[in-house]
Amino acid sequence: MQDKELSTEELIAQDVGARLPLGLMGWLITGLALAWSLFQLWIASPLPFMLGFGVLNDTETRAIHLTFALLLAYLVFPAFRRSPRDQVPLGDIALGLVAAGAAAYLFVMYEALAQRPGNLTTADLVTACIGIPLLLEATRRALGPALAVIALVFLAYSLAGPWMPGLLAHRGVSFTALANHQWITTEGVFGIALGVSTSFVFLFVLFGALLERAGAGHYFIQLAFSLLGHLRGGPAKAAVVASALTGVISGSSIANVVTTGTFTIPMMKRVGFSKEKAGAVEVASSVNGQIMPPVMGAAAFLMVEYVGIPYVEIIKHAFLPATISYIALLYIVHLEALKLGMEPIGNHQPKPWLRRLTGFAFGAALISGLSMAVYYGLGWLKPALGDYALPGIALLLATTYLGLLKVAASHEPLPLEDPDQPLTELPNTRAVLLSGLHFLLPVVVLVWCLMVERLSPGLSAFWGTVMLVIILLTQRPLLNWLRTDGKHDYGSARDGLIDLREGLVAGARNMIGIGIATATAGIIVGAVSQTGVGLVLADLVEMLSMGNLLLMLLLTALLSLILGMGLPTTANYIVVSSLLAPVVVTLGQQNGLIVPLVAVHLFVFYFGIMADVTPPVGLASFAAAAVSKGDPIKTGITAFYYSLRTAALPFLFIFNTDLLLIDVDFAHGVLIFAVATIAMLIFAAATQGWFLVRSRWYENLLLLLVAFTLFRPGFWMDMVHDPYRDTAPAELARTLGEVEADSTLRLRIQGEDAVGKLRQSTVLLAVPAGADGEARLASLGLALYEQDGKTLIDNVTFGSPAAAAGMEFDQQILSVMAPTERWHKELMWLPGFLLFALVVWLQRRRARR
Numbered sequence: 001m002q003d004k005e006l007s008t009e010e011l012i013a014q015d016v017g018a019r020l021p022l023g024l025m026g027w028l029i030t031g032l033a034l035a036w037s038l039f040q041l042w043i044a045s046p047l048p049f050m051l052g053f054g055v056l057n058d059t060e061t062r063a064i065h066l067t068f069a070l071l072l073a074y075l076v077f078p079a080f081r082r083s084p085r086d087q088v089p090l091g092d093i094a095l096g097l098v099a100a101g102a103a104a105y106l107f108v109m110y111e112a113l114a115q116r117p118g119n120l121t122t123a124d125l126v127t128a129c130i131g132i133p134l135l136l137e138a139t140r141r142a143l144g145p146a147l148a149v150i151a152l153v154f155l156a157y158s159l160a161g162p163w164m165p166g167l168l169a170h171r172g173v174s175f176t177a178l179a180n181h182q183w184i185t186t187e188g189v190f191g192i193a194l195g196v197s198t199s200f201v202f203l204f205v206l207f208g209a210l211l212e213r214a215g216a217g218h219y220f221i222q223l224a225f226s227l228l229g230h231l232r233g234g235p236a237k238a239a240v241v242a243s244a245l246t247g248v249i250s251g252s253s254i255a256n257v258v259t260t261g262t263f264t265i266p267m268m269k270r271v272g273f274s275k276e277k278a279g280a281v282e283v284a285s286s287v288n289g290q291i292m293p294p295v296m297g298a299a300a301f302l303m304v305e306y307v308g309i310p311y312v313e314i315i316k317h318a319f320l321p322a323t324i325s326y327i328a329l330l331y332i333v334h335l336e337a338l339k340l341g342m343e344p345i346g347n348h349q350p351k352p353w354l355r356r357l358t359g360f361a362f363g364a365a366l367i368s369g370l371s372m373a374v375y376y377g378l379g380w381l382k383p384a385l386g387d388y389a390l391p392g393i394a395l396l397l398a399t400t401y402l403g404l405l406k407v408a409a410s411h412e413p414l415p416l417e418d419p420d421q422p423l424t425e426l427p428n429t430r431a432v433l434l435s436g437l438h439f440l441l442p443v444v445v446l447v448w449c450l451m452v453e454r455l456s457p458g459l460s461a462f463w464g465t466v467m468l469v470i471i472l473l474t475q476r477p478l479l480n481w482l483r484t485d486g487k488h489d490y491g492s493a494r495d496g497l498i499d500l501r502e503g504l505v506a507g508a509r510n511m512i513g514i515g516i517a518t519a520t521a522g523i524i525v526g527a528v529s530q531t532g533v534g535l536v537l538a539d540l541v542e543m544l545s546m547g548n549l550l551l552m553l554l555l556t557a558l559l560s561l562i563l564g565m566g567l568p569t570t571a572n573y574i575v576v577s578s579l580l581a582p583v584v585v586t587l588g589q590q591n592g593l594i595v596p597l598v599a600v601h602l603f604v605f606y607f608g609i610m611a612d613v614t615p616p617v618g619l620a621s622f623a624a625a626a627v628s629k630g631d632p633i634k635t636g637i638t639a640f641y642y643s644l645r646t647a648a649l650p651f652l653f654i655f656n657t658d659l660l661l662i663d664v665d666f667a668h669g670v671l672i673f674a675v676a677t678i679a680m681l682i683f684a685a686a687t688q689g690w691f692l693v694r695s696r697w698y699e700n701l702l703l704l705l706v707a708f709t710l711f712r713p714g715f716w717m718d719m720v721h722d723p724y725r726d727t728a729p730a731e732l733a734r735t736l737g738e739v740e741a742d743s744t745l746r747l748r749i750q751g752e753d754a755v756g757k758l759r760q761s762t763v764l765l766a767v768p769a770g771a772d773g774e775a776r777l778a779s780l781g782l783a784l785y786e787q788d789g790k791t792l793i794d795n796v797t798f799g800s801p802a803a804a805a806g807m808e809f810d811q812q813i814l815s816v817m818a819p820t821e822r823w824h825k826e827l828m829w830l831p832g833f834l835l836f837a838l839v840v841w842l843q844r845r846r847a848r849r
Helices: 008-016 023-044 047-051 058-076 090-108 110-115 122-143 145-159 175-184 192-214 216-228 234-249 253-270 275-291 298-307 311-339 353-409 429-434 437-451 457-482 493-531 533-545 549-564 569-590 597-612 619-628 632-642 644-655 666-688 697-711 713-720 729-738 773-780 825-848
Strands: 724-727 744-752 758-766 782-787 790-796 812-819
Touching: 023 047, 023 058, 023 192, 023 457, 023 493, 058 090, 058 110, 058 122, 058 192, 058 493, 090 110, 090 122, 122 145, 122 175, 122 493, 145 175, 145 493, 175 493, 192 216, 192 298, 192 437, 192 457, 192 493, 192 569, 216 234, 216 253, 216 429, 234 253, 234 275, 234 311, 253 275, 253 597, 253 619, 275 311, 275 597, 275 619, 275 632, 275 644, 298 311, 298 569, 298 597, 311 437, 311 597, 311 644, 311 666, 353 437, 353 457, 437 457, 457 493, 493 533, 493 569, 533 549, 533 569, 549 569, 549 597, 549 644, 569 597, 569 758, 597 619, 597 644, 619 632, 632 644, 644 666, 666 697, 666 825, 697 713, 697 825, 713 825, 724 729, 729 773, 729 790, 729 812, 773 782
Parallel strands: none
Antiparallel strands: 724 812, 744 758, 744 812, 782 790, 790 812
16 A cells, blocks of 8 residues: 555545545545535525525525435445556546436426325426435445445335344335335435434534634644653544544534544554554544534434434433543543553653643633633623614624634644654643644634534534634635734635635535435335334334333344444434334333433434444544554554453433433533543553453452442442332322422332333323322322222323323322432442452552562
8 A cells, every 4th residue: 555645634534444536536525525615604604694685594505405315425435346446437427417307306306296295296206216326326335335235225124124034024005105205305314313414413523624623633642742742652542632623513424533533543653553553542542532512423412303302401410421431531541551651752741730730720710710701791882882782793703713823823823743852851731832823713703603502503503614714715814914923824715716626526525425415314214114113113112122121222233333334324223213212212211211312312322422432443543543554454453452442431311311411400410421431440450451460350350340330320229218108009199198299109010002002101290289189199190090909090181290190081090109218329429439449459559569
């Protein structure tokens, strides 16, 4: 393989086998990508509504989005490995134009289609019959055969329903109905998944590409290196932090690997990491970028639609597990450095721990103070300025931008990345930090719009992108103007225009695969809704798991991992969440565990991101191996081993939703964060087989037990002290009168499901205020009656708390569990820490010998 320097885009193209043709075709592909990015910015902006021109509905924008994706897919991705990479055959151009025409049909014929829903013409049928196979072929080219094959299986299942065996049989759908459902309506290809790709995902991918082009990626890498380079295994720790910082602005594992990895992987190799371990550290940290708020992976935006909660809430729930996961990866890298006997780099001596801790606390306090000043300052400005709030805040942003550029101009510009340079000196942290603070402004604008203004994710990303475009166009000339000594030439406005163009093109090229994946995953979602296979799968999984929730979660995780071997993250999430998320929630209720829907979707999302790691088709592992020149399969296996902490977290937050900050106050949240972080570090030490010294097998088991106890103290406390007491269903009113208002009753109920099958489930009822038990029962909206010794529901008031909990007429109440004066589950942390102290004592004694 040639070792010439490749750009980020060339590395991604080389890794996924894409073409980078020269000449007229190269310019055409660039022009199409540029047009796609500009179209997406147009529909995300308020301009169409202000000008009264170019206002498009969801279906029309989805059709245009897929038109661009399909045309570019055929021009960029060759049909076979032996196909030419420097030119586009005429056959591919023809296929691309036909596929684009089939996708654009919904835009062109929208008015006619809207007036005859379900009434297909010959032209509609022909378009669908051309569009679906060409979409599957584009999927095969861009993403490999797995997703295309799975979509084909679901299409075949839709048609072959009457001939399927027992449990899988359904009435079947006609060929015309299939074509209509999958291509002409918004239930299949043009469904929610493609809609999210159009509305949200493109803007965030573009935001990341532009921020990288502005120089933020290089700034984050240098900052991480200056902060951590002097520690044991410093470059590897810097890779983790750089990937976390890049993950804040990028939702793509592969883009994260090649942007940070081209610098960090050679550095790691030079200090003693093997090719595979260096690649694996980069993969493990880059993949976690997808779970790092505020810009998470594409699947997080799908979660907004599927769970029905704002993106801000998803950020809140995802924050703690993502942070804990990154801290644990830093610790794993530290343990690897200890195993390899690495020494710190350069003459820089680490500060005493107290000074370092004080410095960290001061930095954290400064950032928190700034955040609070911005939050409350702007919060006060808005009502004070009234109609002039927008120009006032814009002026404040412009002043801040100029001030930060002046600070940057007074420091030396960052040196170019050179992985071959000897590792003797590290960059100065203060100088690096001050040289690029203006890169944080677009992130501030994005977070402000999301968190404070509560704008939609798409519009928030648009305003963040506007700030970025301003920075790209102005930073070079302004830095030249503000730099008074004239020592450095930062470039001209023309260079800024080139950066903007290249960023817009890179964003669109990165989106081809995601656009195609969401469209094809729509075929699977469409087949599920048309055939009812979801209910069949629910019964099948319930039968296989024998009603055991933990086994059910293991099956869900296993399915995600198996699908992950061939599907990209987004498609994996769509398939698994649409099939299994409702089943996990239902099975949880039947087992007496109320699992929040967002927890299940995050569970599927976490295992979905493992798709980029798992061999044999972990694309991020292949990208890292391309940089490290190592074995991609070994890199993937090592990265999967490092990612075990990410695989453990979803199981923990299903059973302990405190980790997702659900119904947790600030003080409790801080305590949960501290203890969960310690638990995850202990878990990491157990999986690595090294703590203070190399661990013995029984010490690993003890460490795993300690980690489990710290993560889920309620498991042991429920054995020691039952949190509920059983009362007779007939005495529900009396029980309601005895317990305190705002406490929670657990009711076990039995009734028929949608298909007439008797099922049991658990519901939680918050006890309302009321004079006595009867009044409280009426407030809940329940009327009961007794028959043959059974307590049955006679009536449920519409819109009442009981109706919201899923209680219905004629269900039987099997048991009522009232809360007792419960001991705090956190008391179980004490024996956990004592057990940990025992392991520390054993290892210290061995280390002294």
